[in-house]
Each structure stands twice: as structure tokens, then as C-alpha cells.
Amino acid sequence: MGIQCLEHGPLSISETSRFRQAISELANIYQEHIRVEDEVVFPAADQMLSSDEKAAIAREMAARRTVLTDISSCQDEHRS
Numbered sequence: 462m463g464i465q466c467l468e469h470g471p472l473s474i475s476e477t478s479r480f481r482q483a484i485s486e487l488a489n490i491y492q493e494h495i496r497v498e499d500e501v502v503f504p505a506a507d508q509m510l511s512s513d514e515k516a517a518i519a520r521e522m523a524a525r526r527t528v529l530t531d532i533s534s535c536q537d538e539h540r541s
Contacts, residue, residue, distance in 0.1 A: 466472050472480060506515065 465476075466480075471477075506518075510518070
């Protein structure tokens with residue numbers, strides 16, 4: 462629906478309602494995901510992984526963010 466709005470203009474009232482509901486559900490799922498990471502995954506990883514292993518994971522995660530940032534930049538340029 463987000464792409465539809467960007468490509469074809471405003472959503473209808475019913476589409477807007479469905480979009481808002483989907484975003485709300487996504488936010489709830491993401492919030493729970495972050496809670497589990499913060500309370501379970503990260504503490505366990507901190508105890509179980511070596512400094513080198515944690516550094517390797519951090520580098521891999523940073524590389525993924527760079528790719529996503531590069532994709533967003535390309536999309537922004539395409540819209541201009």
C-alpha cells in the first residue's frame with residue numbers, strides 16, 4: 462500500500478485504515494522483537510561469545526545497514 466500511495470497518489474479511506482492497522486501491527490511485532498533481543502538474546506550472546514565473535518557480528522550488521530542505506534539513497538534519487 463505504501464508503494465501504491467507513492468506511485469498513484471493518496472489512498473482511499475478504507476485503504477488508509479487498512480494501512481494504519483498494518484503499520485500498528487508491525488510496530489507491535491517489532492517492539493516485541495526488540496524486547497526479546499534486549500532481555501534474552503543480547504545478554505546470552507554477551508556471556509557466550511568471544512570479543513572477536515561479537516566484533517564480527519557487529520561488522521556484519523553494520524554492512525547490512527550500509528546496503529539498506531544505499532538502496533534507500535537509490536530510491537530517493539529515482540523519485541526526484
